[in-house]
Structure formats: structure tokens, C-alpha cells
Amino acid sequence: RKEVEQDPGPFNVPEGATVAFNCTYSNSASQSFFWYRQDCRKEPKLLMSVYSSGNEDGRFTAQLNRASQYISLLIRDSKLSDSATYLCVVNNAGGTSYGKLTFGQGTILTVHP
Amino acid sequence: DAGVTQSPTHLIKTRGQQVTLRCSPISGHKSVSWYQQVLGQGPQFIFQYYEKEERGRGNFPDRFSARQFPNYSSELNVNALLLGDSALYLCASSLGFADTQYFGPGTRLTVL
Numbered sequence A: 001r002k003e004v005e006q007d008p009g010p011f012n013v014p015e016g017a018t019v020a021f022n023c024t025y026s027n028s029a030s031q032s033f034f035w036y037r038q039d040c041r042k043e044p045k046l047l048m049s050v051y052s053s054g055n056e057d058g059r060f061t062a063q064l065n066r067a068s069q070y071i072s073l074l075i076r077d078s079k080l081s082d083s084a085t086y087l088c089v090v091n092n093a094g095g096t097s098y099g100k101l102t103f104g105q106g107t108i109l110t111v112h113p
Numbered sequence B: 001d002a003g004v005t006q007s008p009t010h011l012i013k014t015r016g017q018q019v020t021l022r023c024s025p026i027s028g029h030k031s032v033s034w035y036q037q038v039l040g041q042g043p044q045f046i047f048q049y050y051e052k053e054e055r056g057r058g059n060f061p062d063r064f065s066a067r068q069f070p071n072y073s074s075e076l077n078v079n080a081l082l083l084g085d086s087a088l089y090l091c092a093s094s095l096g097f098a099d100t101q102y103f104g105p106g107t108r109l110t111v112l
Helices: none
Strands: A004-006 A011-014 A019-025 A032-038 A044-050 A055-057 A060-065 A070-075 A084-091 A101-103 A107-112 B005-007 B010-013 B019-024 B031-037 B044-050 B053-057 B064-068 B074-078 B087-094 B107-111
Touching: A004 A084, A011 A019, A019 A084, A019 A107, A032 A060, A032 A070, A044 A055, A044 A060, A044 A084, A070 A084, A101 B044, B005 B087, B010 B019, B019 B087, B019 B107, B031 B074, B044 B064, B044 B074, B074 B087
Parallel strands: A011 A107, B010 B107
Antiparallel strands: A004 A019, A019 A070, A032 A044, A032 A084, A055 A060, A060 A070, A084 A101, A084 A107, B005 B019, B019 B074, B031 B044, B031 B087, B044 B053, B064 B074, B087 B107
């Protein structure tokens, strides 16, 4: 079983749509959680951290359920510029004493006019 | 403020050769991590350095090595290159080893 699993998609949605991405992680000792965004042939960029209380940044809402080891990202009112690969990321996935990021394989989102 | 910088941006090598990739972290950051990303997959952790010492190593062969310098910049070395080493090599910097990591633009390595 992969340490971090997410639906690879692709997701093709029209502008204005709401889209949700899901992710599960296997190690209950994992300590912190993120969504990164990666444009084609570019580096991953931090989109947002994910907290158990849920957090929102404009059109983006992230949620963590530690009991289910489940992470989600909701994008409302999709824009063309949201087209990218979204990476679910877990830090200290193995309960280690260093900052190893473990990535899911990424979910591809294409927003069309 | 300058972000993470990496050099070179692209590199073409042949099998069996050796390569050195370089990374300069964000000013004030003391930790550098290296990741390998092959096409269609998420990045895979190779190393993390903090205060010039190796803190962690991923599941990569001994052909991969790295070091961190007193100015916190870092080098990743790969010996005896294989075709499968072709990938985007990403460097990430963070304040401390457990803090949020910010990525550089990467070095795209092609092994022929």
C-alpha cells in the first residue's frame, strides 16, 4: 500500500465548477499535511497547510480527518488558472525525526471555458 | 526576496557519467532537502540536511550522495548514472528540518 494515495484523475471541469480532491495516508504517526500545486514542468508550490479544524483560503478549503487518515481539498468557482496537478503531501510520514515529505502521485485538474 | 535557486536548469549526460547538482536555499533557511521526480509521479525524498549534517536519507542507492556547506547551500552528486536516473531533481529549503519546505525550480537531468 502506498504511504499517500490520491485519485490521479484527470478531472476536467468547466469554469465556475466546484471540484473536490481526496487523499489518504497510511501512517498514523504523520505530523503535518499540505496541498502543493504543480504546473507543467515546474516545481511544486505550497497551496496550503491542512489542519484538523479545517482551513480556508479564498476559494480553497482543506480538511484533515486524523481518525480516518483522510485529507481533502475543495476548490470552488474554478478558474482557468486553477489547471494544474494537485499534490497531497504528508510530513514525517514515517514518524522520523526529520522533515521527509511524502507525496501522492498527484491529481490532474483541467478547467475549460 | 530570492527564493530557492538551483543550477544547472538542464543537463544531459550519458550512462556511467557523474553529475553534481547545486542548490542555494532561501536566506535564513538552514535545512535543504533533495527530491527526485520522474514523469507522472510525485517527488521522492532523497536526502535532508540540517546545519550541515545529514538528517535523513530516502530509499536511494549509494550512488547518490550530498553535502551541505557552511553557507547552507548544498550539492547532490550522482555517480555511475543509469537511464532510470533521468528525472527532475528538486531542492527544497526550510527554516528548520521540520518546517514547511519551499521548492526551487529544479534541475532536469536526462541520461542517454
